[in-house]
Amino acid sequence: xxIEERINNIEDxxxxxxxxxxxxxxxxxxxxxxxxxxxxxxxxxxxxxxxxTNESAKRGVDLEIVKTGCQGLCQKGPVMKAEPxxxxxxxxxxxxxxxxxxxxxxxxxxxxxxxxRDNILSEPVPLMxxxxxxxxxxxxALRNNGRxxxxxxxxxxxxxxxxxxxxxxxSMTPDEVLREVDxxxxxxxxxxxxxxxxxxxxxxxxxxxIKFVIANGDEGDPGAFMDRSIMEGDPHSLLEGMILCAYAxxxxxxxxxxxxxxxxxxxxxxIAIKQAEELGILGKNILGTDCNFTIDIxxxxxxxxxxxxxxxxxxxxxxxGFPKPRPPRLSEPGGGPWGYPSNLNNIETYACVxxxxxxxxxxxxxxxxxxxxxxxxxxxxxxxxxxxxVEVPMGITLREIIFDIGGGIIGDKEFKAVQTGGPSGxxxxxxxxDLPVDFDSLTSVGSMMGSGGMVVMDEDNCxxxxxxxxxxxxxxxxxxxxxxxxMGTYQMLEILERITSGKGEDGDIENLLKxxxxxxxxxxxxxxxxxxxxxxxxxxYFMEEYEEHIYDKYCRANVCSGMGVFVIxxxxxxxxxxxxxxxxxxxxxxxxxxxxxxxxxxxxxxACYYACPINAVKIRKQRHIKLEEEFRIPSESxxxxxxxxxxxxxxxxxxxxxxIVTTTKDCSVREAxxxxxxxxxxxxxxxxxxNKLVGIFTERDAVRCLAKNISFEKEAIQNVMSxxxxxxxxxxxxxxxxxxxxxxxxxxxxVMEGDKIAGMISYRDLVSYLLxxxxxxxxxxx
Ligand SMILES: Cc1cc2nc3c(=O)[nH]c(=O)nc-3n(C[C@H](O)[C@H](O)[C@H](O)COP(=O)(O)O)c2cc1C
Ligand code: SF4
Ligand code: SF4
Numbered sequence: 001x002x003i004e005e006r007i008n009n010i011e012d013x014x015x016x017x018x019x020x021x022x023x024x025x026x027x028x029x030x031x032x033x034x035x036x037x038x039x040x041x042x043x044x045x046x047x048x049x050x051x052x053t054n055e056s057a058k059r060g061v062d063l064e065i066v067k068t069g070c071q072g073l074c075q076k077g078p079v080m081k082a083e084p085x086x087x088x089x090x091x092x093x094x095x096x097x098x099x100x101x102x103x104x105x106x107x108x109x110x111x112x113x114x115x116x117r118d119n120i121l122s123e124p125v126p127l128m129x130x131x132x133x134x135x136x137x138x139x140x141a142l143r144n145n146g147r148x149x150x151x152x153x154x155x156x157x158x159x160x161x162x163x164x165x166x167x168x169x170x171s172m173t174p175d176e177v178l179r180e181v182d183x184x185x186x187x188x189x190x191x192x193x194x195x196x197x198x199x200x201x202x203x204x205x206x207x208x209x210i211k212f213v214i215a216n217g218d219e220g221d222p223g224a225f226m227d228r229s230i231m232e233g234d235p236h237s238l239l240e241g242m243i244l245c246a247y248a249x250x251x252x253x254x255x256x257x258x259x260x261x262x263x264x265x266x267x268x269x270x271i272a273i274k275q276a277e278e279l280g281i282l283g284k285n286i287l288g289t290d291c292n293f294t295i296d297i298x299x300x301x302x303x304x305x306x307x308x309x310x311x312x313x314x315x316x317x318x319x320x321g322f323p324k325p326r327p328p329r330l331s332e333p334g335g336g337p338w339g340y341p342s343n344l345n346n347i348e349t350y351a352c353v354x355x356x357x358x359x360x361x362x363x364x365x366x367x368x369x370x371x372x373x374x375x376x377x378x379x380x381x382x383x384x385x386x387x388x389x390v391e392v393p394m395g396i397t398l399r400e401i402i403f404d405i406g407g408g409i410i411g412d413k414e415f416k417a418v419q420t421g422g423p424s425g426x427x428x429x430x431x432x433x434d435l436p437v438d439f440d441s442l443t444s445v446g447s448m449m450g451s452g453g454m455v456v457m458d459e460d461n462c463x464x465x466x467x468x469x470x471x472x473x474x475x476x477x478x479x480x481x482x483x484x485x486x487m488g489t490y491q492m493l494e495i496l497e498r499i500t501s502g503k504g505e506d507g508d509i510e511n512l513l514k515x516x517x518x519x520x521x522x523x524x525x526x527x528x529x530x531x532x533x534x535x536x537x538x539x540x541y542f543m544e545e546y547e548e549h550i551y552d553k554y555c556r557a558n559v560c561s562g563m564g565v566f567v568i569x570x571x572x573x574x575x576x577x578x579x580x581x582x583x584x585x586x587x588x589x590x591x592x593x594x595x596x597x598x599x600x601x602x603x604x605x606x607a608c609y610y611a612c613p614i615n616a617v618k619i620r621k622q623r624h625i626k627l628e629e630e631f632r633i634p635s636e637s638x639x640x641x642x643x644x645x646x647x648x649x650x651x652x653x654x655x656x657x658x659x660i661v662t663t664t665k666d667c668s669v670r671e672a673x674x675x676x677x678x679x680x681x682x683x684x685x686x687x688x689x690x691n692k693l694v695g696i697f698t699e700r701d702a703v704r705c706l707a708k709n710i711s712f713e714k715e716a717i718q719n720v721m722s723x724x725x726x727x728x729x730x731x732x733x734x735x736x737x738x739x740x741x742x743x744x745x746x747x748x749x750x751v752m753e754g755d756k757i758a759g760m761i762s763y764r765d766l767v768s769y770l771l772x773x774x775x776x777x778x779x780x781x782x
Pocket of ligand 2: 305323478482525
């Protein structure tokens, strides 16, 4: 058959595939697969392609140039692969092409200059499969990205495309297709993680002849581009997944909802739909069977809320994208566009379906975790060395994604947190780096999988500022229909604005929590129901940064303006005067031998901070400056104290193991004093017959007995002790214990582990553990 003819039976598709497999991607043909995803196109991949075209024509080489979709490593674009050697090249420029032709295409050898290396000093890694970025990845949804030209249905068919459709139409009933998807337990990749099979079944069972299959390609999360890359780089895999769904649930019409800001995705989808229609893979009597299905594209105007299912339906109908209460769900009568039951899935969810049908549910279930089978695509961005698109098996740890695939933090700075789940998600701190990534584990730590945005943050990120950024996104994207979302997010943002500009007040933290919970509970749609998440999760894990902003007027990442006290470190300063030039308020003064900042004039605008070439302008906490200036405690010591104050009472007990000194209730005061003197302790714990702590007797109690003329010999300790003493659990932070001891004016603290006495800690133990300089905190108990 001629390759452009409409295919009228399944056998012909098989024959066509065999033909394409013979004709395309021949093993002995020199070939380059150049990434033409949006990022690589922006960094010049078409100029590289032009250079290859000219160079191969000049040298008379029959070079096959494949313009592929996103290959993932956007950070190092334009990227490409040379075949048959399978050599991966990064940051290719048109001027490299001459040498690439000589070395690799004609010589079969790697051209060192363009080969991937982790850094300038490390060894080059020629083979794509050895590049750390790709090593731990596994591609199901992105299986064809980087392999085929998205404008060519022939390419798609040659690499096995539409084989799942062929299998379904020739050997499976619609129910069998549905059962296979259900058995694979693929959970929706668009956010909530609802099992696709269950959703399909619900829609199939809904009454009515007209049903729609809808693909959600709105992808409004900032920094996310997973769905865009599939629509741009492998649109036929989406079409095939949608046709399989239509076949399974008995739908005849489909929509792909894609935002207007994705012009390349729209263009490539239109081309793919036209090609599939011309070949008889879409439209009436698909592949000569009685399956009919057509797909239309609906372009959205780019509102985040239009990704929400009911708003998306309104937008498809041509209405304003306003969410509606559910039920009815989309899969129920009255729920979908014009009231017809519909199935809505994310682009990535549909793109995985052909693999499930072709290779079987067992194959899919063998990847990932029992609760979240398969792979997930993430858009890895932020402070990570290798930003880009990664597809990994579920269950991989955050550490593997960020450090092994992402190459670690830029400048080898300290990792602080990773935001998953986009603006609806949460920030996960370093202590969870070894968390296996799947739907349930991310939710368990206060974040979510979401559609797959992953923003990495380092020590230079202010977590309050990060929370403000995500909240301001949701606030501006709120459709305004319901008051908790419309006004609550606004009020929360106002508080965050205040906190980050040095005007935070006592009560702000409590108000953020209160309003956040109200917005979560009282909002109509998922946007409002998740908008406070970034604020609440950063408050959960980074509360000390909020407190520093409010009470110390200090931002440890030096991100927020109007914070801290600006000083020049005289030991580092080499007196270039650039800070003085930069200061518009004449706050930087010049003395005979130094520059210094006049605090009364300083507006904390940071001009001097940015101007100093050696970072000699420091932003410090007011409290630290006071300690340094008044008590001559170096700021490094204060920082050590503050770090140690975060440790627990257990740490103190372990560092200084002490015998627990106890006595019984009926012992005399004299006996108790004798024991204290022999053991050289300032207090003794009083226990009952069951070894239960009932009181404490201290030096202070002994003095009180003396003053009141109480008989040391006759009086039982139980009558003069302090009953029911304040105790602390061993996991309590030192700072909390100090605060309570200081406020209650107590010097001896029994530490408990459940009912058991774990040890005794005195104020002096805590002070000597922290550092002698801590004495200033003890002033009020002397
Ligand atoms: C504010 C908001 C925005 C959303 N944006 C998207 C989106 O861009 N893409 C997407 O697939 N799902 C998005 N969702 C989730 C969808 O409502 C829906 O759950 C999803 O498309 C279902 O597909 P899935 O089951 O395959 O994940 C969004 C939800 C909310 C509340
Ligand atoms: S929660 Fe927010 S975005 Fe959703 S309907 Fe209400 S106002 Fe609109
Ligand atoms: S810019 Fe830096 S080095 Fe130059 S005078 Fe100011 S503090 Fe000193």
